[in-house]
Every structure is written in C-alpha cells, then in structure tokens.
Amino acid sequence: MTAPASTGHLGHTGPLPAHVDVLVVGAGFAGLCAAIKLAEDGRDFLVVDKGADVGGTWRDNTYPGAACDVPSQLYSFSFAPNPAWTRSFSQQPEIHAYLRSVAERSGVLDRFVFSSTVDHAEWDETAQRWAVRTSAGDLTATALISGAGGLSEPKLPDIEGIDGFAGEIFHSARWNHDADLAGKRIAVIGTGASAIQIVPELQQVAGHLDVYQRTAPWVLPRHDRSYPAVERAALRHVPGLQKAYRTAIYWGRETYVPAFTVVPDMAYPAKLLAQGNIRKGIDDPELRRKVTPDFKIGCKRILISNGYYPALAADNTELVTDGIARVTPTGIVTKDGTERPIDVLVVATGFHTTDQPIAHHIVGREGRTLAEVWAETGMSAYKGTTIAGFPNLFQIVGPNTGLGHSSMVFVIESQVAYIRDALATMERNGYAAVEPRPAAQARWNDALHRRMSRSVWSTGGCASWYLDEHGRNTTLWPRSTFNLRAVLRRFDARHYKITGPAPAVGGPGTTPTQREAVTA
Numbered sequence: 001m002t003a004p005a006s007t008g009h010l011g012h013t014g015p016l017p018a019h020v021d022v023l024v025v026g027a028g029f030a031g032l033c034a035a036i037k038l039a040e041d042g043r044d045f046l047v048v049d050k051g052a053d054v055g056g057t058w059r060d061n062t063y064p065g066a067a068c069d070v071p072s073q074l075y076s077f078s079f080a081p082n083p084a085w086t087r088s089f090s091q092q093p094e095i096h097a098y099l100r101s102v103a104e105r106s107g108v109l110d111r112f113v114f115s116s117t118v119d120h121a122e123w124d125e126t127a128q129r130w131a132v133r134t135s136a137g138d139l140t141a142t143a144l145i146s147g148a149g150g151l152s153e154p155k156l157p158d159i160e161g162i163d164g165f166a167g168e169i170f171h172s173a174r175w176n177h178d179a180d181l182a183g184k185r186i187a188v189i190g191t192g193a194s195a196i197q198i199v200p201e202l203q204q205v206a207g208h209l210d211v212y213q214r215t216a217p218w219v220l221p222r223h224d225r226s227y228p229a230v231e232r233a234a235l236r237h238v239p240g241l242q243k244a245y246r247t248a249i250y251w252g253r254e255t256y257v258p259a260f261t262v263v264p265d266m267a268y269p270a271k272l273l274a275q276g277n278i279r280k281g282i283d284d285p286e287l288r289r290k291v292t293p294d295f296k297i298g299c300k301r302i303l304i305s306n307g308y309y310p311a312l313a314a315d316n317t318e319l320v321t322d323g324i325a326r327v328t329p330t331g332i333v334t335k336d337g338t339e340r341p342i343d344v345l346v347v348a349t350g351f352h353t354t355d356q357p358i359a360h361h362i363v364g365r366e367g368r369t370l371a372e373v374w375a376e377t378g379m380s381a382y383k384g385t386t387i388a389g390f391p392n393l394f395q396i397v398g399p400n401t402g403l404g405h406s407s408m409v410f411v412i413e414s415q416v417a418y419i420r421d422a423l424a425t426m427e428r429n430g431y432a433a434v435e436p437r438p439a440a441q442a443r444w445n446d447a448l449h450r451r452m453s454r455s456v457w458s459t460g461g462c463a464s465w466y467l468d469e470h471g472r473n474t475t476l477w478p479r480s481t482f483n484l485r486a487v488l489r490r491f492d493a494r495h496y497k498i499t500g501p502a503p504a505v506g507g508p509g510t511t512p513t514q515r516e517a518v519t520a
C-alpha cells in the first residue's frame with residue numbers, strides 16, 4: 001500500500017491578479033473540464049484548489065482498492081479519450097494519472113493555484129462582481145464557477161468517545177499510508193461504496209477485521225477485466241473503436257434509468273443477480289441473512305464487487321450488525337455491551353452530500369450565505385447550475401445533478417457547455433450579471449421533485465445519502481442523462497434576470513441598471 005507519487009508539475013506562481021473574469025473553485029474533473037474549455041474560449045480565468053495537485057476525488061481517495069464503478073471508457077472526458085486504460089474499471093492511480101496527463105497536455109496548469117483555499121466569496125452588487133478571499137490572497141471575479149465537489153468533504157460519524165481512540169484512526173478519503181496494518185486488529189465503520197472496495201484489501205493483511213454495518217447494501221458482480229495488449233492496440237489504432245465502446249457503454253447504462261426513476265420493479269433481474277452474488281460468496285446462512293438488504297435494489301447506491309462477500313466470509317473477518325454504542329481508547333463497544341479491541345479504526349462513512357461545505361463560503365446578493373438559503377429551501381438550483389440571489393455563480397455537480405447509474409463526467413461536460421454559453425451570451429450582449437428568476441427555479445424544482453416521487457430512491461424503503469434531513473432527494477437527477485444534456489445545451493436567458501451593462505473593470509463602481517429580460 002504505497003502513498004501516491006508527488007505532483008512534479010507547477011501551478012500558478014507569483015501573487016494573484018487583482019481581477020479575473022472567471023474564478024473556478026476546485027481542480028477535480030469539474031474544475032479541470034471548466035479550465036480546458038475556458039482556455040479554448042480565450043477567457044481570463046484562474047482555478048484555486050486546496051490540494052497540491054489536480055484530481056479532486058482521484059487525488060484524495062488513495063485507499064487500497066480505490067477504483068471507479070463506471071467503465072473508464074465512459075468515465076473520462078469525451079474530448080480526451082485514453083486508449084491506454086489497462087482495464088475496464090480503472091483503479092485510482094490510473095485515473096489520477098489520466099487527469100494529470102490531460103491537465104499537462106492541455107497547457108492550462110499555469111492557471112491553477114494549488115494548496116490554497118477559497119475562504120469567502122461575496123457578491124458586490126455595486127461593482128457587479130464577486131469579491132473573493134483566498135488563502136493565497138484576495139481578488140475579484142466577474143463569474144464564479146464552483147467545482148468544489150459533491151463527494152469531497154469527509155463526513156465523520158458522531159460516535160461517543162471516537163475522539164479519544166488511542167490507536168490509528170483515519171477516514172477512507174484521507175488514508176494514512178504510514179499506518180502499519182499487517183497483522184493488526186482493524187475495524188471498518190461503514191458498508192458503502194468505499195468500504196466494499198477497502199474490505200477485501202484489508203482482509204488480506206489484517207490479523208482480524210471487524211466490519212460495522214448499519215444497513216446492508218445491494219452488491220452486484222463486478223464485470224471488470226484487463227485489456228490485453230492486442231485490444232489496447234486496436235483501441236489506439238482502429239478509427240472509431242474507442243468511440244464505439246464508449247457509446248455502447250453509455251446507452252447500455254441509460255437502459256437502467258426507467259428502473260430507477262419510474263418502475264422500480266423492472267430492476268428485479270438485478271436483484272436476482274445480487275442474490276446470486278451473495279450465495280456465491282457466502283455459505284453461512286446467518287451471514288447471508290445479515291448481508292441481504294431489506295429495501296428495493298437501487299434505493300441506495302448499487303455497489304459492484306466480486307471480493308466483498310468472500311472477504312466477509314473469511315475466518316479473520318466478523319460482520320458486526322449490532323449498533324455502535326461508543327468507542328473506547330482501545331476498541332468499539334456495541335449496544336449489546338460487547339467490546340471488540342482494535343489497533344486501527346477506518347472510518348468509511350462517506351461525505352457531506354446534502355450540506356455542501358462550499359455553500360458556507362458563498363454570500364449572495366442579499367447578504368446571506370448559500371448554506372443559509374438552502375437551510376430554508378433545501379439544496380436547490382435552476383438546472384442544477386445557477387441559483388436565484390447568486391448572480392454569476394455557476395455550480396458544477398450542483399443540486400440534483402448526481403447519477404446512480406452512469407458517468408458524472410457526462411454531467412460535468414453538459415454543465416460546462418451551459419456555462420460557456422452563459423458567459424458567451426453575457427459577453428455578446430454586454431450583460432454584467434445573470435441570475436435565474438425565482439419563479440423559473442421554483443418551476444424547475446417542482447417538476448423535478450414530482451418526477452422524483454416515483455423513483456426507487458423515494459419509494460424503495462431505505463434511508464440514503466441521496467436524501468437530506470427532510471427526506472428530500474436533493475442530489476440525484478431523476479431522468480435520462482441525454483435529457484439533462486438537452487436542457488443544458490443552450491443558455492436560456494429568458495429565464496434569467498439580466499443586469500447590465502458591466503462597469504469597467506478597475507473603474508469606479510456605477511449603479512447597475514436592472515434590465516429585466518422577460519418576466520418569468
């Protein structure tokens with residue numbers, strides 16, 4: 001289990017400029033995609049990321065076994081195909097290397113400010129721009145693009161005594177590669193997407209492994225395979241072959257959409273497959289019972305693994321389903337009073353999803369943070385990208401843009417296309433600011449949540465990280481991805497409040513004229 005290699009490339013050096021046209025937060029798939037497309041459009045921009053490298057998710061999640069669960073042919077940029085993928089579901093080092101290589105080849109890295117946080121961004125109504133405070137200095141920006149990630153900030157469990165644990169403790173997304181795990185008593189809290197990748201790896205090195213499960217996930221077989229050299233050569237040299245793979249995977253995955261969103265019972269064959277996966281991996285009837293979910297398949301994220309059930313069935317593993325009462329300095333006590341001693345505690349409890357941390361740092365036109373606004377309304381946006389009261393703010397992977405079945409890169413590229421068109425529209429027409437009309441945003445969300453009410457995420461009988469504390473699904477997109485792409489194809493200015501023209505950059509702020517384009 002080696003630590004990731006160091007970056008070896010430079011970002012932006014020197015002091016920040018006083019103003020940029022576009023400031024991008026985050027250097028993951030989203031921020032990098034935005035940067036490459038903004039550079040293509042000849043825009044003046046900077047990207048700020050708190051990490052020391054590009055990659056986001058794929059820079060931070062270095063845990064053993066980390067890999068994508070959407071085939072790499074689709075889980076990659078359409079404009080940067082990679083014929084060198086070594087297997088169908090790539091592992092973290094390969095995905096991270098891909099993102100680095102795309103960043104280097106696109107020549108945008110000198111616009112990336114690494115190891116710096118965006119601490120505060122406040123809309124200045126007079127100057128019609130964002131006043132931004134970063135740990136690398138202050139600057140203003142005409143437009144702010146947040147690519148701060150939907151699964152970026154680790155969520156730690158609120159368990160009595162956890163802070164007093166005396167052994168090694170770390171979150172799956174902040175793996176401690178210096179921790180010696182060989183032969184140790186290890187506990188993993190959580191049985192979500194990260195945990196089921198970690199558990200088979202830890203089972204092989206641990207002396208003893210306890211896996212603490214609150215809810216059993218549905219786990220399908222993982223149809224992963226390495227590409228033989230001849231297939232890789234074909235992908236590189238046969239015109240159109242890689243595109244054909246990508247297209248086939250894309251449409252194959254879109255066929256799952258009705259089962260998630262309209263008729264959950266259509267997923268019955270998937271349930272049979274998952275039950276077969278349990279029978280194949282586990283002989284013990286009691287353990288089979290414990291790992292069999294009691295909710296409809298698809299309600300929580302469907303996971304894929306061939307190694308998870310055999311790892312749970314191994315002699316050195318115990319699946320613990322009694323709730324955790326507290327953590328002591330040397331172990332975990334369950335509600336039945338049993339204490340299991342451990343040396344290492346791995347917390348695989350996911351991320352802040354419905355309470356995005358970046359929302360606390362963005363202050364809109366009325367002086368309220370996005371987090372304060374969302375605390376009242378729930379996380380919501382117009383087309384998952386723009387938000388009433390927050391002019392010239394564009395969020396990539398914003399509310400209700402997540403997917404349970406396909407590649408987030410497809411969503412990211414769709415949103416970036418919309419943002420580019422918005423910026424071009426603003427420039428062409430001399431608009432200083434655009435923000436969605438509240439009525440348009442409300443209509444968008446009403447329709448979305450009407451549609452959501454039939455989905456398996458709402459009706460499948462589970463609690464999941466897709467839902468906020470009111471049980472509202474504010475994370476997932478409830479239709480096909482081609483539908484999302486279609487609605488994001490063009491910037492629809494008629495649903496926006498338009499302010500213009502822009503005061504001259506660097507000049508004294510003039511009071512903007514409010515030009516209401518069309519009453520929504």
Ligand SMILES: Cc1cc2nc3c(=O)[nH]c(=O)nc-3n(C[C@H](O)[C@H](O)[C@H](O)COP(=O)(O)OP(=O)(O)OC[C@H]3O[C@@H](n4cnc5c(N)ncnc54)[C@H](O)[C@@H]3O)c2cc1C
Nearest residue numbers: 026028029030049050056057068069070117118148149408
């Ligand atoms: C383990 C794991 C596996 C996944 N597998 C898949 C998969 O197979 N298929 C799929 O479609 N999706 C998958 N996802 C979802 C994945 O997060 C998205 O596909 C995609 O990587 C999101 O990219 P992003 O750029 O939006 O966010 P991120 O990759 O999370 O990047 C956000 C960046 O913003 C930075 N940032 C945040 N706040 C600030 C701030 N205030 N100041 C400065 N920088 C900031 C962070 O440091 C980070 O680099 C997976 C997620 C995880 C965690």
